[in-house]
Amino acid sequence: MGPGPSNPYPEVIEAFTRPVMGHLDGAFLDLLDETCDRLRAVFRTGNTLTFPVSGTGSAGMEAAFVNVVRTGDAVVVGVNGVFGERMCDVAARCGAEVVRVDADWGEPLDPQRILDAHPAPAVIAVVHAETSTGVRNDLAELGAAKGDALLLADCVTSLGGIDVRLDDWGVDIAYSGTQKCLGVPPGLAPVSVSPRAVERMRCRPQSWYFDMGMIADYVTGGGARAYHHTAPISMIYALHAGLGVVLDEGLEESHCRHQRCGDMLQDELEARGFSLAARAGARLPQITAVRVPESRLPPSMTEADVRRTLLDHYGIEIGGGLGPWAGQCWRIGSMGHTARRRNVTLVLAALDAVLG
């Protein structure tokens, strides 16, 4: 119940046991095609270029920026947590002139300030669900008013847990991770790129491994697949299975389940006198940042001791704070297969027992 990886769905673990096929085997390519179709369904997009990047969520971030940013491009980045900070670093390494728009940690970004930050940015980049703070940032308002800019969104923690609508919201490039609300172990980064962004993709970007023009010839090549790199076969089986579980349950129902668990956790924490770190009205259900209740820690226990006790005595992982919130916050996730009433009930009862 940390900020991810979450527990995988049982069907995902079963998928890992399938025989490993070759990356050019027709049966594998059919499964890859179906995986990409399933990604289009959860991203709610018709984008042809939708596929899993062969790396973890941060690889998705790098693949997103490296294919569209040119040296000197103005890239406006909204920053209200670790992953917005990371976007600035990645964009700068791609040669961007980064224009950052900060909000306090725990507060959502103000879309108008982002839109006003530069007269003609090449890219506007925002984290949809900030894993470091539990805050949801609005994408639709940015998409509606982005003008000529490309809208780039980090959907690592949002996809499968809350509504993500790339086409309705005008998101041009989105990436995610498998280990949050999709219920799959970490290792792949689903990405989706709009036709508008495909037109602006760089020819021969500084990264060969993340060169989407070359990768597209493999993943969307139809009958004539050009080998780029060996696909991570077993991880793709796992993603295919996890997406199957999500879509069988129904995307809306998956979102509702995450919402119910998040509401229960947050209501119960507040009822116990805990202080939630994210602004009310911008809280994510799937990841809850709660301030460490210093006055309630047992004598001689630090916040890290509490987390260790939860892990050692109850088999429950919760996360510590990152960056300025290290030692100040806990982060409790209820994502994917982990987003169950029984798990929320257990973590609350275990916290009660440890804090006394």
Place this chain on the structure above:
Amino acid sequence: MGPGPSNPYPEVIEAFTRPVMGHLDGAFLDLLDETCDRLRAVFRTGNTLTFPVSGTGSAGMEAAFVNVVRTGDAVVVGVNGVFGERMCDVAARCGAEVVRVDADWGEPLDPQRILDAHPAPAVIAVVHAETSTGVRNDLAELGAAKGDALLLADCVTSLGGIDVRLDDWGVDIAYSGTQKCLGVPPGLAPVSVSPRAVERMRCRPQSWYFDMGMIADYVTGGGARAYHHTAPISMIYALHAGLGVVLDEGLEESHCRHQRCGDMLQDELEARGFSLAARAGARLPQITAVRVPESRLPPSMTEADVRRTLLDHYGIEIGGGLGPWAGQCWRIGSMGHTARRRNVTLVLAALDAVLG
């Protein structure tokens, strides 16, 4: 029995079924440390910076170049197959002045020509086992005479299948893949970097995801692990298990098994009148390129039809040729768990049956 992925060891598949731990969980970090120890054993190195990059073998190639190449650096690349070509592309995108030294496909590289190609290269880069041709290139002679240059080696197909001795041979940066002779599905790229190369690593390379300075704070951080990106937990379980199988068998014995299978396959192919594509004396045991016997193809069957028949009727995958050898060669692998006498016997018998 293609050029990889090979069939995983059963212990590897079992490892996939373990519960997913967090990437900062002490028990996971112990397993990661042990995985890195095992990598040091198979690479035969004492290099502290030895770990699995979170991507496939080509991610290892990119990570290797991007951390040591600076704009304008002379990088000498030996090219006698697809993966030497790829090195040129990757190095150029890192800003290198690439000096390529070609040998004909099927021929090994001439170390002296590589050493003579530039008076003071920053990096000399060579593929140890060319998967596209089945040729072994010598590393020891380059390491002994490299001077001030760093020696960078692609060990994707060599590691676990033939002798690899980073320290004895003076290799400074090596990368590999999991899906060849280690008997693990694709998805990770083991890398190892000598202290000499660590000293020359770039601060803030153009890639964030492959920034080894940052990754080192996580993988070799001891008690204080700095989160970089979420490690691909289940793939690391799999690699840990695969390396365990290799080391339990014994590295020498694993090499001998690959050699016996390769010798048997190559002798039997030649006894049948097939022509091997790699120069005698430089042939790898784990991957055999054999010229398509045009005169022996059944009427109205192409070489691709033969491969498809092997797959559909016998459950055997063999690879086609790449680049200039497309349609000209087959590539038959006997790697990792697949390197068994029974499999070699089967592929030969199946070829006999299909070719008539």
